Amino acid sequence: MRKPVIAGNWKLFKSIAESIALVDGLKPLVEKNRDVEIVVAPVFTALNRVSEALKGSNINLAAQDCFWEEEGAFTGEVAPKLLKDAGCSHVIIGHSERRQYFGETDATVNKKAKAAISAGLTAIVCVGETLEERESGRTFSVIETQIQGSLDGIPAETLANVIIAYEPVWAIGTGKTASDDQAQEVHSFIRGLLSRLSGVTAAENVRILYGGSVKPDNVKGLMGQSDIDGALVGGASLKADSFAAIVNFNA
């Protein structure tokens, strides 16, 4: 059985004080939920203080990016082991906003994912097609290229430390979520692909999250799909009550 994951990607929102206030509001709303792996991803500067605020809770901490080297003359970068040091257990890698605005490629995503796994982090690796790619019938080939490139050389036994997030770019921040069937179709394609690349067992165990305008009122339908194992939530993760309603989708 794959344990569902609900992860909140806070993107470039919230000061340290606002981040702590958000998790303080969230903790009591989700404390009874032992069925879901709950993750929040604040900005770098808030990570360590949020990690203190999360101590003893059932909420895990993620960063929104990392570098692949452990140390060196790499101004502005943060190594995976420093994210561990700050209290992270997870890291989001290759979000479409990083691919779109910061030149992230499948090759850099791959290096980051391997480095994150080596440091003992769970890598949440993001893939997803643009509207233009979907409308020209290239969704599956785009996803296949992204998955192959991003996971290249990661052995099957290490896939347990990888979570895939399928986030169609056209659904991010637009209020236009993929339908349950549209999402399931791509999730099932990804699982089939992983099964060819890494074997059936590894593929059956990998959690594949959907992201893109997930809200309290559409999460249940998405989570009812056989290959959707969770959600990566942007806007609705910025408020304790809406994120808790998504985490507690089964309550």
Ligand code: 13P
């Ligand atoms: P929204 O939920 O705001 O559409 O963002 C999705 C996302 O990009 C999560 O990583």
